[in-house]
Amino acid sequence: MADGGSAVISSPEQSSANDGQSLVRREQRAGDVISPHRAVLTLSKSMFNAGCFSLPYAWKLGGLWVSFVLSFVIAGFNWYGNHILVRSSQHLAQKSERSALDYGHFAKKVCDYSDIPFLNRNSKIVMYIVNVTILFYQLGMCSVAILFISDNMVNLLGDYFDGYSVHSKMVIMATISLVFIMATNMFTEMRIVSAFAMISSVFFVLGAFVVMQFAIRQENQWNELPAYTNFTSTIMYIGMAMYSFEGQTMILPVENKLETPEDFLNNFGVLPTTMILCSLFMTGFGFYGYTGFGDKIAPTITTNVPKEGFYSTVNIFLMIQSALGHSIAMYVVFDMFYNGFQRKFRSRFPNCPKHAVDKGFRVFWVLLTYLMAVLIPKLEIMIPLVGVTSGTLCALVYPPLFEMITFWEDWKVTKTKSQRILKVAINSGVIVIGFFAIGAGLYANAIAIGLAFAST
Numbered sequence: 001m002a003d004g005g006s007a008v009i010s011s012p013e014q015s016s017a018n019d020g021q022s023l024v025r026r027e028q029r030a031g032d033v034i035s036p037h038r039a040v041l042t043l044s045k046s047m048f049n050a051g052c053f054s055l056p057y058a059w060k061l062g063g064l065w066v067s068f069v070l071s072f073v074i075a076g077f078n079w080y081g082n083h084i085l086v087r088s089s090q091h092l093a094q095k096s097e098r099s100a101l102d103y104g105h106f107a108k109k110v111c112d113y114s115d116i117p118f119l120n121r122n123s124k125i126v127m128y129i130v131n132v133t134i135l136f137y138q139l140g141m142c143s144v145a146i147l148f149i150s151d152n153m154v155n156l157l158g159d160y161f162d163g164y165s166v167h168s169k170m171v172i173m174a175t176i177s178l179v180f181i182m183a184t185n186m187f188t189e190m191r192i193v194s195a196f197a198m199i200s201s202v203f204f205v206l207g208a209f210v211v212m213q214f215a216i217r218q219e220n221q222w223n224e225l226p227a228y229t230n231f232t233s234t235i236m237y238i239g240m241a242m243y244s245f246e247g248q249t250m251i252l253p254v255e256n257k258l259e260t261p262e263d264f265l266n267n268f269g270v271l272p273t274t275m276i277l278c279s280l281f282m283t284g285f286g287f288y289g290y291t292g293f294g295d296k297i298a299p300t301i302t303t304n305v306p307k308e309g310f311y312s313t314v315n316i317f318l319m320i321q322s323a324l325g326h327s328i329a330m331y332v333v334f335d336m337f338y339n340g341f342q343r344k345f346r347s348r349f350p351n352c353p354k355h356a357v358d359k360g361f362r363v364f365w366v367l368l369t370y371l372m373a374v375l376i377p378k379l380e381i382m383i384p385l386v387g388v389t390s391g392t393l394c395a396l397v398y399p400p401l402f403e404m405i406t407f408w409e410d411w412k413v414t415k416t417k418s419q420r421i422l423k424v425a426i427n428s429g430v431i432v433i434g435f436f437a438i439g440a441g442l443y444a445n446a447i448a449i450g451l452a453f454a455s456t
Contacts, residue, residue: 029099033259038194039270040277042328043254045197046247047278048204049325051144053211053300053318055244055282056289060297062237063228064290070234071241071286075279077430078245078395082271084427085399086255086264088406100256102336103249103394104131110402115409131336133393134249138333139365140386143372144243145326146181148300150174150373152315155303171374177323178370184327185362190257193331200324207302207317212285214305215292222291235444238437239388244282247274248394249332326369333365385449388441396434400427 034042059067085106092109093101101109107130111123119126153173154166161169184196228234251271255264264270289301298304302318305311338361345357404427411420 029257029259029261032189032191032257034190034194034254034257035259036263036270038198039254039258039264040273041201042190042194042197043247043250043270043274044277045201045204045325046250046254046328047245047274048201048208048281049141049145049322049329051141051240051244052208052282052285053148053302054240055286056215056293056297056301057299058237058240058244059286059290060295061229061233061240063234064222064225064287065227066229066234067237067241067286067290068283070238071283072279074238074241075245075275075282077433078242078248079271079275079279080430081395081399082248082251082275083265084403085251086271088399088403089252089255090261090265092406100261101252102256103134103252104128104336106252107398107402110405114405116405119405130398133390133398134336135333137249137386137390137394138329139369139372140390141243141329142326142366142369143376144386145322145329146174146177146370146373149177149181149319149322151300152302152319153177156307156312156315174370174373177319178366180323181326181370182363182366184324185330185366186359187327188334188358190253190331193328196324197328200321200328203317203321203324207314207321208281208285210311210314210317211301211305212288214311215289215301218292220291221294225291225294231440232444232447235388235437235440239385239391239441239445241282242388242391242395242437243386245278245391245395247278248391250328253332253335326366330362330365330369334362385441385445388445389438392434392437392441396430396437400430403427 061067062070088110089101089106092106092113093099095113096109104127108123108127111119111126114120147170150170150173153176154169157173158166158169161172164172187193187196254270255261258264258270262269266272290297293301293304296304302315305314307315338358341361342354342357346352346354404424411423415423
């Protein structure tokens, strides 16, 4: 969605634009919108993806009990960041008389309405920085989906390609999967994307259930596994765990298409429900996956499952859900960049059919994710690299920073001085933790990448 959005039907009940406690008008959107239930499914599916199946391996990197504690800490930070992001976006959308704002235009409005002249002058630059961050994150997620599919195809069919190296097999499988992924990325409406999310969720639940029950039936090794490891491995764990909450950039696109926006942040609304479900599932999946296989856990747990008989269907289920999940992640890229690209491209080439521009734009980005997967064919490197950089910026740095800028004047009216100091201290602490995680993560990933390519 661009700076505009779906049509809005407002009810008589209005809230003050300066009321810091009641920021969302009682309103109902029309057009390409979805219900709260479909919003939960779509947002959950954006988090339940290929990254989840690498969580048991991530727990091996972090150590059993350090990973257990950090799992809830990371979930809490993500929840907080997502909450204040939506709260700020809804406030600025109301203030600017828009129905909704995507992440980039939200960042621009933060600067436009700020009392800081420097931000006013450079609002477009801030928007571009945020857009590039999200672009890198989404492309990373999509390339991980292709890697996940190709790894599982190699696990199932690799024996039929004797004489080929592991990398060559991966490239062949990624190329085969590209045909199906390309087809799922040719649709534009959120209704269709949410339908893909529902279908994908069914395959995900079936596959995850079979993998989980197989892991639980193994001899549990929790009392033999290390409680902690070392600094570098723990940072790698944090990056992979951050990546598992890969729905950060889908938060605003889903909220923008929600039929009743106030249902997003309610106590039993879309965001709390999604975060609780995802946090419990991811913690349980990481714990039982790691304690079931121990040091033998693979970078993706699906390759620890037998590949004959009934269990071979698990890989197929999960490959289908990843192919559909690729289109869900790419929706963010299309949603943010297509309208601007189309205007500029058609002003230069007015005779080019609109249909060709749309499909060409989609093909380009899908092919780029394919090339990224082929060039960095290691899930255990790609996942933490994406998660600890763009994922941390989107979850722990941008939301608290933008919230402070957005509500600073309102807080002077609605909060006491001590309340303002506490709020600024909390947000500043989250930002500092975010930058520390990014710096340490880049260091740890540089070491991991060097070791990985030195051994090949």
